[in-house]
Amino acid sequence: MSLLNTNALGVTLGEPLFADLTLTISKSDRIGLVAANGRGKSTLLACLSGEREQTSGEITRARGLRVGHVKQDVPPEALSHSLYDWVLAALPAEQAEYEGWRVDVVLDTLQIPYAHFHTPLADLSGGWQRSAMLAATWVCEPDLLLLDEPTNHLDLHRISLLEAWLATLPRDVPVVITSHDRAFLDATTNRTLFLRAEASRVFQLPFSAARAALDEADAADARRLTNDLNKAKQLRRQASKLKNVGLNSGSDLLLTKTRQLSDRADRLEEAAKPAHRERSAGDIKLANSGTHARALITLDDIAVETPDGRLLYKTGQKWLCRGDRVVLLGQNGAGKTQLIRMIADALSGVDDRVKCAASLVPAYSDQQLSQLPGPDTPLAMVTAQSAIGDQRARGVLAGAGIDIQMQERRIDSLSGGQKARLAMLLLRLREPNFYLLDEPTNHLDIEGQEALEAELVAHDASCLLVSHDRQFLRNVGNRFWWIKGRKLQEVDDPEAFLSDHSAGLGTP
Template sequence: MSLINIRALGVTLSTDLFANLNLSIAAGDRIGLVAANGRGKSTLLKCITGAFEPTTGEITRARGLTVGHMEQNLPAGLERLTFREAVLDALSPEQQESESWRADVTLEELEVPEVLRERPLAALSGGWQRIALVARVRVGEPDVLLLDEPTNHLDLEKIARMENWLATLPRDMPVVLSSHDRAFLDAVTNRTLFLRPERSQLFALPYSRARVALDEADAAEERRFEKDMKTAQQLRQQAAKLNNIGINSGSDLLVVKTKQLKARAERIEEAAKPAHLERSAGAIRLANRGTHAKVLVTLEDSAVDTPDGTLLFRTGQKFICQGDRIVLLGLNGTGKTRLVRRLRQAIEGAGEPGIRPTPSLVLGYGDQALSDLSDGETPHGTIIHRFDMGDQRARSLLAGAGFSVEMQGRPVGQLSGGQKARLGMLVLRLANPNFYLLDEPTNHLDIEGQEALERELTVQEASCLFVSHDRAFVRAVANRFWLIEKRRLIEVDGPEDFFAETAMLA
């Protein structure tokens, strides 16, 4: 039974986000909403709730249907409340008075630790704040859930917790969620909507299988278009020949036939639809300066500890070699970020005990907070001030990375997370490193950007060590796997056992 019907829906802002969208949301649907950053996912969810008026089309809902919508950002002022107060705040004043138990049930359902429930949201990580947003939607027990990027800022354990929670919801409760986490989409969805400016595509499949079907459909569409264009060209060629014969012979019949062939060619050309061409958000390219050194970094049983001196783990003797793409795995709090920081400091010349980089190493560093970018600087200023190049060259590079002239002059602090990430990638490229140290590099990238980064790291044969909670990215990029376990850094054959263990702990 259909609960929400979307007919011929379209939204046009500065450009068409989507048009002629038809979608039926029924009991039991778990729909993954996929599109590049800024292409209308959040807008569509707001249209479904009634918070945004579409340009064209209509949405009808079953009578009495309640819709819960989790947006991406904390409402203003909510960070001052404790976790429990923030969830309670989502209820009506009457419910807060008589049904406060709902908040406790929801916190239990989402397995929020007791110790966190009375802490202000401002004191919690971005991941726990994200779970608080989910809890605020769930506490009202809506008939339909709309979740906008529910896994943003979540580590692997919390992603597994989110997957488990979605699996425990009533089977007939529809869920529509937008996400750039491919493994998460595969785990929790049974339908996938690829949102496009024209001819959005819906498949009754989870993301990876739907992506294969989409690529096949696009290829078939391209073949049909090429065939139609070839047919139209042949008709025009025939018409031209007949026209010449008709003129020379004075045959009215051939003149009429010529007009008929031209008209047929025009009808075919008008009806032919080119295959979808995705508008790129900007190219992601990396450099690989290269080095004659085979061993880039030597770890000589270095101790990694907390700021107060508590030992987290020892590295043992390890070597990072040219061509290695090493992923650093480990549960939260085991010391992944501490090791990354120590590696950075050692490579930049700070002198870290037990870490010996080769003198020819040139570092490309990027962290999940994009802290290397100044919010008060503009993208144009960032490139001009850091690298020896002229104004026109800087503008050309920024345009290639997806930055319009207007965006190039906007403060970095006003850019979206995806735009900041692409600027960070451009800065990395221009540093021309021969070793990359990356902490959650896909955090703000859409699927197109993630796949572009994967290609660059592998095709360029870049040497890197990275930390990532993106399982699809880890599987695509890493060729060595280091795991922090029982205060030791060990090498394992692959990530799957760790992923499975993390899911069991959630």
């Protein structure tokens, strides 16, 4: 049964985000909504929920349809409320008075610890804030659920719990999900909408299978375009020959045939739409300045501790060598970021417990992208941190997906995806031989993740990284260190760790 239909839907904000979108959302649908950063995913969800008007087309909703929309950002007014009170406030006043028990049921279903119930949202992590937003939406029992980047800020354990929760939802409640987490989309969707400025495509398949089908369809379109243009060219050559013969012989029949051939060529060229080419969100190209040192980083049984001095684990003897792409595995709170920061401090000369090769040229990016001061502009940062002039800087910024209009705006006005690409650009311009990356795929769209994967592998980059993106860490890593118990253990692959989290089991 259809709950919502769009007909020729379009939104233009300066330039068309999408146009002529026809989509039917029915019961049992689990739709993955995929597009590059800034291509209109959040805008489309806002249109579906009725929170904004489309530029063209229409949306038809089933009578009385209740739409639940979990946005990317936490409303500022929510931060002063406790988690429990914010979810309770989502209910109508009369229902909240007599059916407050619904909040407890939803929080228990989402496996939110009781210890967080009465904590202000401002004091909770981004992951728990996301869980609170989901709970506040689900407690109202929507008929259609829209989830905008639901895995942002979640660790692998919480992502697995979210996948399990989605699997238990009533099948008559359709869900539309935007996400850059490819493994999550594969696990939770049965349809995929690739949103485009025009000619968006829908496949009755989860992401990976749909992506392969999309590539085949685009390739077929490209072949069809080439064939149609070749046919038009042949028709014009025939028309030109007949015209000369017709003029020389004075034959009206040949001249009429000439016009017919030219008209056919015109129709073919007019109908031959170019094959889709995604407007590039920016290439990510990493450099490797090289080093003769074999061991870049040496960990000599170092104790990794919390800020208050509590032991988390000891590293044992570990070496990170040229060409090693080491992925650091561990549950939230195990101490992954502490080790990353310890190495970052050693690279800057603050901590002498980690031994670093003298020829090391490091590049460090943390989860919060704190290396990007908000008041600065992208153009000012690039020119300040490299020896290139304004004109060249504008070119490399455009290549990183930051267009001319954004280059002189404050960095804190950029989207998360634009900030992530700017951070990667600044790292590249340093021409490092070692990358230290804490959640580098946060906010990167699928295109950006694949570009980063390809660059890390193709340039044989040496790096130590943390990521909660399963496909990314599988594709990039060639060594894996697992924080298990109070030890840092090397394992052959990440599958045992990922299986633990998929089963809802944490590491003790």
